[in-house]
Amino acid sequence: MLSLKSKYRTHTCGELNAANVGETVTLSGWVHRKRDHGSLLFVDLRDNYGVTQIVFDGGNEALEKVHPESVIQITGTVVARDADQVNDKITTGEIEIQAKEWRVLTASAPLPFQVFGDDDISEELRYKYRFLDLRREKLHKTILIRNKMMKWLRDKMWELGFSEFQTPILTADSPEGARCFLVPSRLHHGKFYALPQAPQMFKQLLQVSGFDRYFQIAPCFRDEDLRSDRLLEFYQLDLEMSFVDQRDVQAVGEAIMPDLVRAFAPDANVYPEIPHISFDDAMLKYGSDKPDLRNPILISDVSEIFRGSDFGIFANAVENGSVVRAVPAPNTADKPRSWFDKLGEYATKELELGGLGYIVFAEEAKGPVAKKLDAERIAKLREIAGDNSSLFFICDEEEKAAKAAGKLRNKLGADLGLVNPRDFAFCWVDNFPFFEPDEDRGGAPKFTHNPFSYPVIDSIEELSTRDPFTIKAAQFDMVLNGLEICSGGLRNYNPEIMKKCFDIAGYPIEAVEKNFSALYTAFQYGAPPHGGCAFGIDRLVSEITGFGDSVRDTVAFPANQRGQDLLMGSPNEVTEQQLRDVHIKIRAKN
RNA sequence: GGGGUGUUAGCUCAGCUGGUUUAGAGCGUCUGCCUGUCACGCAGAAGGUCGAGGGUUCGAGCCCCUUACAUCCCGCCA
Incomplete structure (x- = not known):
């Protein structure tokens, strides 16, 4: 590495230690903090590499007037600190510099906010003075x-x-x-x-x-x-x-x-396995296309348990094509009524649901939903929830129910402390659908991901014969702790298949030639199968x-x-x- | 485009059901004291159009309306 030594410094503020005791050194940096004891003055001098304590003996009125964040240069002797004065919070804590000479290189005006410490500052102010923020x-x-x-x-x-x-x-x-x-x-x-x-x-x-x-x-x-x-x-x-x-x-x-x-x-703690989860499975079990696998809660579809039951709202909804998803909350049977009420409020306000039904599985199955269900249905639900737990029900049109259940799953995971922030869980989500219904065009197919994806098919004929909504894309996401950190797939490198796919998605061939002309033309001259x-x-x-x-x-x-x-x-x-x-x-x- | 929350000292905030003289605190700033601090300590001072405008009221930082700005979310981001 290039030497950091210059006319401004012999060392950085992060490198001196007991081995340097007795040396005369010059340091330059920002006045991080001053502690003025009258005829004894401490200055914490900071640069990119660390902080070093400088000691000034005797009165020093000029230095007392120097504002924090001024840039100064000091020359002095490295001295060892007494054992009871060692500061193990900084790498240079074994020593300090007995100052002999100093000068201000550039002075700082009083600060709009402190660089020292970790006060919360509004983003607006931080961004306006980003150069100060970046010193923090x-x-x-x-x-x-x-x-x-x-x-x-x-x-x-x-x-x-x-x-x-x-x-x-x-x-x-x-x-x-x-x-x-x-x-x-x-x-x-x-x-x-x-x-x-x-x-x-x-x-x-x-x-x-x-x-x-x-x-x-x-x-x-x-x-x-x-x-x-x-x-x-x-x-x-x-x-x-x-x-x-x-x-x-x-x-x-x-x-x-x-x-x-x-x-x-x-x-x-990085989980050793990176499982592959299909998009459909992710939506069912995790209620999201980016599942956080650190959260042990798994969502179940319980539509069939409610079908034909005496719990009329759900039973009727299921007859009309809705689904019921169950979200278990482990070890919550002894939670007070207010806890359930709060979640109900969350469901209606944040998730925009009609309500949030639940059963508490203590000794008995309790709650208004439980009263309407027979023993056999209760037993099935208890198996999903586990003892001493509660089970929340979300009933809605499939996609909405799945997503709401996913959000509830995340909230329960966070509220119940089921997720360790130092765990890192990766997974792949794949088998995305190639097309989805376009509401604006009366449910006609449109591309789900990007139009460059390759469809998972054995022959081009399938594009003509199969229901487009059953076709999967060679498309995947990598998910880390519930965050989509990567998206990729195999590309549609075959002009014939490309044309057919755009045709299904409602684009005339002229549109492909016009909008994707570079690729479309390039693919006429020998394109390797590729992906990324x-x-x-x-x-x-x-x-x-x-x-x-x-x-x-x-x-x-x-x-x-x-x-x-x-x-x-x-x-x-x-x-x-x-x-x-x-x-x-x-x-x-x- | 829509919704939530917020805006009080340089910064971060408190300010109760509308009524205690001069709207408070911590940090910062300024003044003074202090030889071992490392979030130093102690004493004191300055610092406010309570985002702006309008309204209700005997009385508004607090209630209502309008508006600006900030932030978070929905839409959007394949």
């Missing part, structure tokens, strides 16, 4: 971990035999999916570039170009509303491979992800570091939830001349 210990560390993870991932991909590519940032709008950010063209009147939602078409073109194994840590842009887990611009570890089957692509994820967690969260996936880096950093709930805390300069950068002032207005250059006139607001 936790965020500073997270950003450094992110750096290391990027290198780790990059090294790993090279090790696995992938080649690294760059693809255009100024590209063309793609018609599917999210809105693209648009960039006006000066040279081409009335035309626009678009920022890539992902380098999807480029990476497929690189496969057609014969590069075999592609990867890139790629910035992605989607002009959609933000959430705490969605960034304005985010990064994916994007990869694509030729001559592979689905399991070959997944093998890459299995080779990378568990080791990544182990490398950056040493206290993590992309990992969401920001979410991975967030989950592995366990820092905060917001993925924004994994990025040095994030935009706020409204997509603004409060420090740089983006987005901002431009001059009339700049608008004229790109042939744009601002319309009145609708």
Whole structure:
């Protein structure tokens, strides 16, 4: 490594220890904290590498006036601390510097918020003074971990035999999916570039170009509303491979992800197995296409138990095509009535359900639902719930019931403390349906995932003969602790199959040729079967570091939830001349 | 586009059912004291258009309406 020594310092603030006692050293850094004892003054000096305590003997009025976060340089002697004065919270805690000389390199004004400590500060203020926020210990560390993870991932991909590519940032709008950010063209009147939602078409073109194994840590842009887990611009570890089957692509994820967690969260308990769960199973048992496997609760379908029962609401609903899903809550039989009432309120307000029925399985099965059911039905339900537990029922149209049950499962897992945050459970969700009904087009089929997916079929004839809704996609997600961290699949590289799929989804062949012309044309000239996936880096950093709930805390300069950068002032207005250059006139607001 | 929550000192917050002179606390800032602190301590001071506007009331930080901003969620993000 390059020496960190310079005219400003002989050492960093994180490296001196008992072995350096007696040396004369020069340090530069930020005034982290001052403790003024009159004729004795302590300064904690901080830089990227750590904190060192500096001691000033005798009165020092000039230094007393220096604000925290000023940058100073000090020269002094390393002295050992007495045993009872050692500070084991810092790496340099065995020693301190007896200051001889010091000077202010740059002074700091009084701060809008403290860098020292871990006070909660509003995001607005933090983003406005992001350079100060980034000095704060936790965020500073997270950003450094992110750096290391990027290198780790990059090294790993090279090790696995992938080649690294760059693809255009100024590209063309793609018609599917999210809105693209648009960039006006000066040279081409009335035309626009678009920022890539992902380098999807480029990476497929690189496969057609014969590069075999592609990867890139790629910035992605989607002009959609933000959430705490969605960034304005985010990064994916994007990869694509030729001559592979689905399991070959997944093998890459299995080779990378568990080791990544182990490398950056040493206290993590990584589950040894990465199970494959079908989409249908995930929706039934976990009520989600991204199940958190750390939560032991499993959802059951109990429609048949309620069919024909005296519990009229459910029995009638089941006759009319609804389903009943049961969510067990272990060891809750002794919970007070208020606990159940609160969950009922959650169900009606958050889950927008009509209500939340439940049975408590103590010695007897208790609750209003239980009274309406005969002994045989109760026995079946008790088997699902287990003794000393309660069982919640959600009755609705299938998809809504499944999702609501999934949310209840997550809430119960969290409320009952069933999920250990240092556990890391991966799984694959696969066998996604290829088409789903499009409500806007009277239930006609539309693509469920992206239109580049390959259908799971044995012959092209099946596309004409089978009910489209029974066709599965060679498409999968990797899920970590209930977060979708990767999505991928095999690509539709065959122009005939591609045409047929678009036809089923209601696109004329001209639309394929127009909207996907690059790929469609490329596929006319010999395309290798290929597939790939992309990992969401920001979410991975967030989950592995366990820092905060917001993925924004994994990025040095994030935009706020409204997509603004409060420090740089983006987005901002431009001059009339700049608008004229790109042939744009601002319309009145609708 | 819709919904929840919030907006009181530089920061983080408290402020009860509308009525105690001058709206409080901790941190920060400023002044003074302090030789072993490491969240130093002690004493004191400054600092407020209670987001903005309107209304109800004898009386509003508190109730109502409008509005701005923030944050979280739904829609959206294949």
